[in-house]
Amino acid sequence: MTDFNGKFFWYELMTSDPKAALAFYGDVVGWTAQPFGGERTDDPYMIVSGSAGPMGGVMTIPAEARTCGMTPWWGGYVGSADVDADAARLSAAGGKVMRLAEDIPGVGRFVVMSDPGGAVFMLLKGSSPDGMEAPTGMPLGHVSWHELYAGDFDKDLAFYTGQLGWTKGDAMDMGEMGSYQLVSQTGATDFQGMTGGIMPCPKEMPMPVWLFYFTVGDIDAAVERVKAGGGQVMQGPMEVPGGAWIIQATDPQGAMFALVGSKGEA
Incomplete structure (x- = not known):
């Protein structure tokens, strides 16, 4: 289990x-x-x-x-x-x-x-002792990255690492936007074991929030599907460390979500 x-x-x-x-x-x-x-x-x-x-x-x-x-x-x-x-x-x-x-x-x-x-x-x-098996890798349609726009960066980072047992990886300097701290929910410290990131909430964001990245294939094709379905792409596609490409978007009803994928993959 x-x-x-x-x-x-x-x-x-x-x-x-x-x-x-x-x-x-x-x-x-x-x-x-x-x-x-x-x-x-x-x-x-x-x-x-x-x-x-x-x-x-x-x-x-x-x-x-x-x-x-x-x-x-x-x-x-x-x-x-x-x-x-x-x-x-x-x-x-x-x-x-x-x-x-x-x-x-x-x-x-x-x-x-x-x-x-x-x-x-x-x-x-x-209620059952048997939980759902967590998928390995980046299966299509599943969350492969968790990103927190933190209302209080220092306190939130200490909260998740101290209370939930998450570990810290590298921190990336984003200039005026502050630091992007890689974190792992599985206890890893290497880059490949990271499962998300924590960054200060940008002024453009209405409130602190968790953003979840759903895995797709080709990111450009996914962008076209978002637009065709009535969603709005707010940022991206942009390449991130490790070679993946991401977008941040809202669905037709206004919920914010994100996608992670590749270039030129069906």
Whole structure:
């Protein structure tokens, strides 16, 4: 069984139009989708899968969240052995409980947290002792990079490394934008073992947030699919260390996401 404690392992889109979002990402990223548990309701929770199996879900923004001003948003779940104990520990370390812990029948127990700088993530302990197997490499349709636009760079870096056991790799100087700190959720210190990066939140960003990079094939072809589907490319394509190419974009409903791929690969 894969150990998900302290690691992102499930990704969830809350959106204003799930059907339209599923059609968009199905074309852009290549996901397939099916209702959770075979639900046959008008508004089911939809499980989305990449080439290596299920990786996340798509749902309508809950009414209470919409009333509070929530707009379409991608969130990530971090594995936890004890949600309540971890929530208390992370709160003592500068995090904040945004929604009290509760059980999801047939799924597990979760809590909504924010880090010291204000970026939101969830903790989840599954109700089954068997977790989903984490894919290796960069399978199509799966998250292969996690990027935090930190509201408080120093405190957030200390929070994730100190409380979740992440390790630091190299830091890259971005000039006026500050430092881009490579991090690993798996304990690695070499470049190949890095799983994400933390950087100060740019002034252009409305708030601190986690951004997730979905793996595609050819990045230029993916750009055309984003545009054809009604999304907007905000930045890129740009080459990053290691030879991959990335873009940052918004889907037709306004949720921010990113893609990572290659040049000239189908």
